[in-house]
Amino acid sequence: MAANQSFNELFRFKAAQQEQVGTHDQPVSQCPSCSTPVKPGADICESCGQWLLEGKCNFCYADFKRDQKFCSACGNPPAGITCKNCGTLSHFDFCPKCNTALSKKAAPALKALLDSPEIQLLKELRRAADARRPADKASPANQLQQLNAYLNSSQKSPKSPLNPFGFTGDNKDFSEELENSRQSMIQIGEENRAKEDDAELKIKIKELQEKAFSDNQSARLYYTSIKLMLPELKSCSVFLGWKCNYANFIHYLGPSDCACPGMGGHWVCKDDVQQINGSSFVYDGLTYYETNETDSKGIHHD
Numbered sequence: 001m002a003a004n005q006s007f008n009e010l011f012r013f014k015a016a017q018q019e020q021v022g023t024h025d026q027p028v029s030q031c032p033s034c035s036t037p038v039k040p041g042a043d044i045c046e047s048c049g050q051w052l053l054e055g056k057c058n059f060c061y062a063d064f065k066r067d068q069k070f071c072s073a074c075g076n077p078p079a080g081i082t083c084k085n086c087g088t089l090s091h092f093d094f095c096p097k098c099n100t101a102l103s104k105k106a107a108p109a110l111k112a113l114l115d116s117p118e119i120q121l122l123k124e125l126r127r128a129a130d131a132r133r134p135a136d137k138a139s140p141a142n143q144l145q146q147l148n149a150y151l152n153s154s155q156k157s158p159k160s161p162l163n164p165f166g167f168t169g170d171n172k173d174f175s176e177e178l179e180n181s182r183q184s185m186i187q188i189g190e191e192n193r194a195k196e197d198d199a200e201l202k203i204k205i206k207e208l209q210e211k212a213f214s215d216n217q218s219a220r221l222y223y224t225s226i227k228l229m230l231p232e233l234k235s236c237s238v239f240l241g242w243k244c245n246y247a248n249f250i251h252y253l254g255p256s257d258c259a260c261p262g263m264g265g266h267w268v269c270k271d272d273v274q275q276i277n278g279s280s281f282v283y284d285g286l287t288y289y290e291t292n293e294t295d296s297k298g299i300h301h302d
Contacts, residue, residue, distance in 0.1 A: 094106050223255045236267070
């Protein structure tokens with residue numbers, strides 16, 4: 001029970017059906033840095049990345065004084081942390097550029113997620129799917145083709161009126177070939193079940209991300225931890241971005257580029273989109289349009 005409480009305290013989950021309620025008042029209607037309109041409940045500007053809540057700790061929203069080096073509530077530098085790996089000044093628990101753990105809560109949050117019963121179940125599903133795949137690199141379908149080619153090859157004699165079926169008269173023992181064929185069919189069945197396991201795993205991973213949070217930073221902490229955990233499940237080779245529930249916008253860099261991630265979202269795998277042409281695709285029933293702008297931060301839908 002203590003571990004579960006720690007897990008929930010780290011991420012500050014809310015009931016999924018509840019709307020996000022911020023832990024702070026929205027101080028501005030537009031970004032003081034770039035003048036872009038600010039969304040209600042936002043703590044960062046989606047356009048330029050400016051932290052909007054002046055005097056609030058970047059990591060826990062507690063009040064701090066101008067000369068205060070460490071937050072009295074969470075112990076982090078309240079104005080942000082410079083990543084030692086890539087030099088990025090970050091408002092977030094994980095560096096948005098290289099995913100390095102920055103805050104005091106980042107590494108424990110990732111470990112709590114990896115150790116959680118939900119992730120252990122997903123790991124079991126992955127192991128089951130991997131176990132179904134044959135160790136032999138030869139494709140079962142290719143094995144069947146080779147067997148059929150063998151059975152239809154030189155074992156037959158030319159057909160004639162006296163031998164219309166081309167029998168050779170030899171009593172060939174096909175037991176080994178038939179056993180290979182049976183094993184190939186078993187392997188094909190196992191591979192199909194492995195594909196079903198993969199599909200079930202993707203569904204459960206998406207369900208794992210159906211969360212709402214009491215504040216935006218808890219959401220960013222959770223979803224970045226999810227991204228760092230997903231390679232272990234081998235469920236996605238290339239991420240397209242993170243789709244937020246707030247605007248159904250796919251953010252290339254993930255929730256660190258979203259002003260209101262507390263309403264939840266999920267990571268989008270490039271293999272799961274239905275490409276229409278070079279600039280548009282369908283995902284979750286929406287058509288998205290990619291832009292040619294070099295500074296684009298995400299993908300819009302219709």
